[in-house]
Amino acid sequence: MDFLRPYSINVPEQEIQYLKQKLSLTRFPDELDEAAWSYGAPLADVKRLVSHWRDSFDWKSQESQLNKLPQFTTAINIENLGTWMSILYTKRVKSRKPFHLSFVMASDQVAGPGSFIEVAKILKPLAKGSTNAPAFHVIAPSLPNFGFSEGVKKKGFGLEQYAETCHKLMLSLGYSEYVTQGGDWGFYITRTMGRLFPDNCKVSHINLIVALQHIVTPYSERERVGLSRTMRFNNEDSGYMFEQGTKPQTLGYSLHDSPVGLLAWIFEKLHDWTDNYPWTDDEILTWISIYWFSRAGPAASLRIYYEAKHDQSHSRVKTTQWISHVKLGVAYLPREIIIAPKAWARCLGPVIYQSESDTGGHFCSWEKPNIIIDDLRSMLGNDGVAYRSIRGRSGYDKVDSRL
Numbered sequence: 001m002d003f004l005r006p007y008s009i010n011v012p013e014q015e016i017q018y019l020k021q022k023l024s025l026t027r028f029p030d031e032l033d034e035a036a037w038s039y040g041a042p043l044a045d046v047k048r049l050v051s052h053w054r055d056s057f058d059w060k061s062q063e064s065q066l067n068k069l070p071q072f073t074t075a076i077n078i079e080n081l082g083t084w085m086s087i088l089y090t091k092r093v094k095s096r097k098p099f100h101l102s103f104v105m106a107s108d109q110v111a112g113p114g115s116f117i118e119v120a121k122i123l124k125p126l127a128k129g130s131t132n133a134p135a136f137h138v139i140a141p142s143l144p145n146f147g148f149s150e151g152v153k154k155k156g157f158g159l160e161q162y163a164e165t166c167h168k169l170m171l172s173l174g175y176s177e178y179v180t181q182g183g184d185w186g187f188y189i190t191r192t193m194g195r196l197f198p199d200n201c202k203v204s205h206i207n208l209i210v211a212l213q214h215i216v217t218p219y220s221e222r223e224r225v226g227l228s229r230t231m232r233f234n235n236e237d238s239g240y241m242f243e244q245g246t247k248p249q250t251l252g253y254s255l256h257d258s259p260v261g262l263l264a265w266i267f268e269k270l271h272d273w274t275d276n277y278p279w280t281d282d283e284i285l286t287w288i289s290i291y292w293f294s295r296a297g298p299a300a301s302l303r304i305y306y307e308a309k310h311d312q313s314h315s316r317v318k319t320t321q322w323i324s325h326v327k328l329g330v331a332y333l334p335r336e337i338i339i340a341p342k343a344w345a346r347c348l349g350p351v352i353y354q355s356e357s358d359t360g361g362h363f364c365s366w367e368k369p370n371i372i373i374d375d376l377r378s379m380l381g382n383d384g385v386a387y388r389s390i391r392g393r394s395g396y397d398k399v400d401s402r403l
Helices: 013-024 043-055 059-066 123-128 159-172 185-196 221-237 239-246 248-257 259-272 281-292 298-309 369-380 393-397
Strands: 071-078 083-093 100-105 135-139 178-182 201-206 327-332 351-356
Touching: 013 043, 013 259, 043 259, 043 281, 059 281, 071 159, 100 159, 100 185, 123 135, 123 369, 159 185, 159 298, 178 185, 178 369, 185 201, 201 369, 239 248, 239 298, 248 259, 248 298, 259 281, 281 298, 327 369, 351 369
Parallel strands: 100 135, 100 178, 178 201, 201 327, 327 351
Antiparallel strands: 071 083
């Protein structure tokens, strides 16, 4: 059976008109004077975005741009479900360079605000390669419950199942060894891939660091500022995690039925978690529309929080512990939501590469794509510290010809 097919996004016109109808019936709450962002997404901003979404936003134009990315669907058999139920939406850029490295990115696309769109700015540069860097084959999955992949219908689809999905995708495309990159939930998924499949996952690069706290002093001024930002996130900005991790179905009714509720839920994160990135209204609405038009619906994207929190095998905790067989590259960004001191990150595994940037936030590959591009090229280039960690490099040319 041929499980791999080209794919194009094509939202039916009746779905677009239904969205506009829902937006036209919106009832807005009031707002305290001078509340600004301290209470959440400001009323004036939400009203502006709703008006644009309803009257002038052109989804079909955005859809056309998304469809310029090579996209495919395939079926992955997840063992604990015992079925080929998971239709995985993927995209990649096939390099024509004579030397390749396979590279799977599961970044903030599985975090709630993000999606597969985040890799759009780094695909071509990585696939093109450079004078002293390899040409990457970039595989960016839209995981089950997200984007245009199929939703999961059974309980227990947690980090190990997401890692299994990515791993089996790579094997199905002919990559027996690969590099991973991740932030947010992508951190947990790529770390889980390294823990479960150390013979295949050779190197990981992460741009969000979650590690067990260690008492190490003194901290640098930058690390003290980072810890202060982390504390603020834990105290003021992390409430969404508790709701999504405990009662995702209750919240799901609101996000599934109300496009304005979904807009405000995601828009707040896009604003608060970036480093003063100049979002356009079209960018914001494209990100949110991917959730509204997603195959499984926006409520499905919440469940990863519940499954990770209630996983009896404690997979989430294990990702913050030492994983010895996977070389690690780390990017430190000043406006990330969680900023760990360097000493903490070095407790995750053999750190062979570190970068420290003066700009950049949570959605780094969208905000500051060159940070990710430069890190991967430096770490995995001909003179890079991880170059010798990849065995059988010539085998990377033996990939599915249908791509």
